């Protein structure tokens with residue numbers, strides 16, 4: 571398998587919205603889309619996406635993680651961008667039909683099939699900066715992906731950015747292209763200047779998240795993270811880890827905390843990034859005001875490992891799915 575996101579199944583699912591209605595969805599050979607150069611998305615960034623995985627177990631079936639929750643999040647993203655909202659049943663059947671067709675292409679855990687529903691505004695109107703795209707295309711890509719930690723899970727180094735924000739109040743919890751464009755410049759600068767892996771965005775000292783993952787502080791018996799608000803993406807991995815942590819006896823504290831509080835916490839607590847691609851990744855070093863600060867001893871810690879394993883055991887079919895998180899497809 572190539573690098574994450576570079577290999578695709580030979581079919582994809584597609585549906586179109588026009589004249590106030592969704593067309594029937596179709597599974598088609600993967601091919602370039604023909605779009606008018608005036609399409610709304612090219613000019614006004616009317617686009618949102620989702621990302622989640624299907625795992626193939628020994629039972630020969632694919633098991634999609636938190637499908638309904640990801641669809642609900644995509645509906646919220648579409649609504650915030652004033653794009654036509656994908657019908658939940660339509661999108662669910664696009665995903666499950668595609669997964670059923672490609673089930674033989676899904677590698678065994680820890681590899682998986684990454685699914686990428688995408689919605690774009692296709693209204694042909696370059697005068698529509700202040701009006702919504704009333705036409706859209708919804709498609710679902712499928713991409714076989716390998717184990718994120720194949721090279722071992724080394725603890726990440728993050729730059730603590732206290733000036734600039736990753737996104738805005740309006741779009742922070744929307745999974746939309748512009749947010750990644752906004753995070754790109756600061757992230758590339760930080761990689762070059764400090765050799766970090768990612769930037770932890772903490773505008774005005776408020777510890778939020780990195781460019782594409784949520785941030786959690788994990789102690790021996792508590793887990794601390796920012797409460798849901800409109801400034802950051804509401805990760806399904808974050809939510810799943812918090813539920814599993816509570817069941818494993820951790821005290822779950824969702825509260826706002828500052829960079830000063832974070833620097834104090836990491837003397838005794840682990841830190842981690844959460845997201846579908848990497849599940850739960852340990853953070854070993856923070857760079858703040860040109861200084862490197864170790865998170866505990868700078869290495870991956872046992873609580874992060876334990877919680878990651880608890881989640882992956884469910885995803886890989888090694889522990890019972892007591893939350894109804896998986897959708898079976900054969």
Ligand SMILES: *Cc1c(COP(=O)(O)O)cnc(C)c1O
Pocket residue numbers: 621745779780781782783784803804805806807808844845846847
């Ligand atoms: C997708 C994403 C996450 C992680 O969400 P999951 O549902 O856990 O994959 C976190 N932050 C940002 C900015 C994201 O785009």
